[in-house]
Amino acid sequence: MNIEQVDIDLGVRSYPILIGPDLIDDESLLARHVQARNLLIVSNTTVAPLYLQRLQHSLGERRVGSVILPDGEQHKTLESMALIIDALIEQRLNRDAAVLALGGGVIGDMAGFAAACYQRGIDYVQVPTTLLAQVDSSVGGKTGVNHPQAKNMIGAFHQPRCVIADTRVLRSLAEREYRAGIAEIIKYGMIHDAALLDWLEQSAEALLAREDEAIMYAVRRSCEIKAAVVAIDEREQGLRAILNLGHTFGHAIETATGYGRWLHGEAVAAGMVIAADMSRRLGWLHEADCERLIRLLRRFGLPVDAPHIGAQRARDLMGLDKKVLDGRIRLVLLPQLGQAQVVSDYTSEALDASLRAYFDPAGERRI
Amino acid sequence: MNIEQVDIDLGVRSYPILIGPDLIDDESLLARHVQARNLLIVSNTTVAPLYLQRLQHSLGERRVGSVILPDGEQHKTLESMALIIDALIEQRLNRDAAVLALGGGVIGDMAGFAAACYQRGIDYVQVPTTLLAQVDSSVGGKTGVNHPQAKNMIGAFHQPRCVIADTRVLRSLAEREYRAGIAEIIKYGMIHDAALLDWLEQSAEALLAREDEAIMYAVRRSCEIKAAVVAIDEREQGLRAILNLGHTFGHAIETATGYGRWLHGEAVAAGMVIAADMSRRLGWLHEADCERLIRLLRRFGLPVDAPHIGAQRARDLMGLDKKVLDGRIRLVLLPQLGQAQVVSDYTSEALDASLRAYFDPAGERRI
Numbered sequence: 001m002n003i004e005q006v007d008i009d010l011g012v013r014s015y016p017i018l019i020g021p022d023l024i025d026d027e028s029l030l031a032r033h034v035q036a037r038n039l040l041i042v043s044n045t046t047v048a049p050l051y052l053q054r055l056q057h058s059l060g061e062r063r064v065g066s067v068i069l070p071d072g073e074q075h076k077t078l079e080s081m082a083l084i085i086d087a088l089i090e091q092r093l094n095r096d097a098a099v100l101a102l103g104g105g106v107i108g109d110m111a112g113f114a115a116a117c118y119q120r121g122i123d124y125v126q127v128p129t130t131l132l133a134q135v136d137s138s139v140g141g142k143t144g145v146n147h148p149q150a151k152n153m154i155g156a157f158h159q160p161r162c163v164i165a166d167t168r169v170l171r172s173l174a175e176r177e178y179r180a181g182i183a184e185i186i187k188y189g190m191i192h193d194a195a196l197l198d199w200l201e202q203s204a205e206a207l208l209a210r211e212d213e214a215i216m217y218a219v220r221r222s223c224e225i226k227a228a229v230v231a232i233d234e235r236e237q238g239l240r241a242i243l244n245l246g247h248t249f250g251h252a253i254e255t256a257t258g259y260g261r262w263l264h265g266e267a268v269a270a271g272m273v274i275a276a277d278m279s280r281r282l283g284w285l286h287e288a289d290c291e292r293l294i295r296l297l298r299r300f301g302l303p304v305d306a307p308h309i310g311a312q313r314a315r316d317l318m319g320l321d322k323k324v325l326d327g328r329i330r331l332v333l334l335p336q337l338g339q340a341q342v343v344s345d346y347t348s349e350a351l352d353a354s355l356r357a358y359f360d361p362a363g364e365r366r367i
Numbered sequence: 368m369n370i371e372q373v374d375i376d377l378g379v380r381s382y383p384i385l386i387g388p389d390l391i392d393d394e395s396l397l398a399r400h401v402q403a404r405n406l407l408i409v410s411n412t413t414v415a416p417l418y419l420q421r422l423q424h425s426l427g428e429r430r431v432g433s434v435i436l437p438d439g440e441q442h443k444t445l446e447s448m449a450l451i452i453d454a455l456i457e458q459r460l461n462r463d464a465a466v467l468a469l470g471g472g473v474i475g476d477m478a479g480f481a482a483a484c485y486q487r488g489i490d491y492v493q494v495p496t497t498l499l500a501q502v503d504s505s506v507g508g509k510t511g512v513n514h515p516q517a518k519n520m521i522g523a524f525h526q527p528r529c530v531i532a533d534t535r536v537l538r539s540l541a542e543r544e545y546r547a548g549i550a551e552i553i554k555y556g557m558i559h560d561a562a563l564l565d566w567l568e569q570s571a572e573a574l575l576a577r578e579d580e581a582i583m584y585a586v587r588r589s590c591e592i593k594a595a596v597v598a599i600d601e602r603e604q605g606l607r608a609i610l611n612l613g614h615t616f617g618h619a620i621e622t623a624t625g626y627g628r629w630l631h632g633e634a635v636a637a638g639m640v641i642a643a644d645m646s647r648r649l650g651w652l653h654e655a656d657c658e659r660l661i662r663l664l665r666r667f668g669l670p671v672d673a674p675h676i677g678a679q680r681a682r683d684l685m686g687l688d689k690k691v692l693d694g695r696i697r698l699v700l701l702p703q704l705g706q707a708q709v710v711s712d713y714t715s716e717a718l719d720a721s722l723r724a725y726f727d728p729a730g731e732r733r734i
Binding site: 078082085086089092116117118119120121142144147149150153154155156157319 | 445449452453456459483484485486487488509511514516517520521522523524686
């Protein structure tokens, strides 16, 4: 089987995303794409027992150390990042060394942030082992950790030298985690590519069966779409924010329920439904569009309703979100399927109605 | 009195360094150069009682919060940086806010690093209150904290929006701190500008008396020289390393004696003497050049000898230094006064002889 390659064009920081089955066993591919002779692999207690040894073996003659962190978003902290730095120092790794992240988005974010900060920046290679990380963390250069009071508050932009997205490692992923990753793929369709929504409807079975070809297509298209958006706006001044469709509402869900209770993709799924609902109230999306989104999410077993934390609490939690400019919450809304826009001049009635509909216990959902 | 201005040319990240007396009281200057409407001032327990209120007053109508950290290099840790992040979050500061560092290099490095990481980068303004910080931290964009086992191991490149170097605040600086700052000015002369060495010899009295005009000249020339070196090599791949003259030896001194026992500038002073000695052994500097350096350092009350920690211990401590490439220690040496070079193909005999001469209890100094 051929492998897919997406080239992220960032001048001197350009890098490839390689997508295909069993890439972590492909010694010659790793030899071509991982230049550093000294590596620290960062992984977690779930992923390391499955893949660390195989990957280490494929890395051949290099000096490869490792640091294994506990699994889970609750460990995405400055303290865990400091443990990676400790390991880099203990193993006396210099500026020519690289950090290799073997794990999901949490591991990638922390390992990337440690690489960004260690000696003010060393190389970083990603081997994402969740679908979410393959379609989301592979592009954009965002790294970082959470603050006890808000997600992703501490971090850096740091581009990887390459991303190795092995479709086969996704087979060991828990069903719920896998489906949460699909939420982000649906998001790419919603904001930029209505044809991807068609494909998802047609290929749901193959994708849910984790067939290599289906995953390869979905990951490639997702990375291409994200790259297209990020290329225009690398530092997230404007357009890039459309990638946050569903995230502002989703963050409120994740924070209110405690990190890790809802998976990120699940919160994004429910958040997208709220964003679609609000878009409908503003006269953008049709009711049929909202129904189509809900049907698609359900097809992949994703939540389409928010927990009833109360509209006011949701609003409060959204207030500390990064996407606030001068106190005004900017939201990603949908003029139509396959097209998104960052909006701050919406009527607060529409926001209030959507928040009440989805977050209040007695909220009246119109659909 | 006119103020001096050095413009650091970095494209979209260009910024001015303003140098002159009582600038922290200059409301119109601050209004022109500090754009953010929301600020967090980061200071320490020594500087804040002296200048925080004055600065806050001059910042006028802005929303200005503050966080006061304990004073000292031993507090330049990831934990202190986290306290700054906590304050940013507590005060609900967004991406449009700025961090203002009011203090010496430690405060500047930590505040700059927190600004670099908060929401992946917000604005940062420096008000350096030590001579060292004015001549060193004002240019180069280096921010960061120490690791318990090695200095400056964790950090980021993050350029300030402007630097306000008030010459008058230096009057409250302890004599020893002030003199340590002069060591870095001497360094700029040694690596890039023999005429600055002449000026230092002629102006020693005025500079030691902390006369505004003398400080303004010394700070301006230092910033200009550092800027010229950094402009060629922003990310420290090659030439920029000449700014580390005396630092590799100095780091060994600082680490062996425990952070804070020797002031950074003092360690650099002694380190420069060792670098000069080694340059002489390699047939570069003349004995008279070394003597001139020693005389100049002594004129400013700076140490010209290293603590006798043993040559082997010094070597070990230099091994974990950032300036190691592929296991080979690169050193900054002096072909002549006013000119420096990064060298890795020196004879190890010359290094050994200089290390023994300065670090061994019974070392034989030739001068």
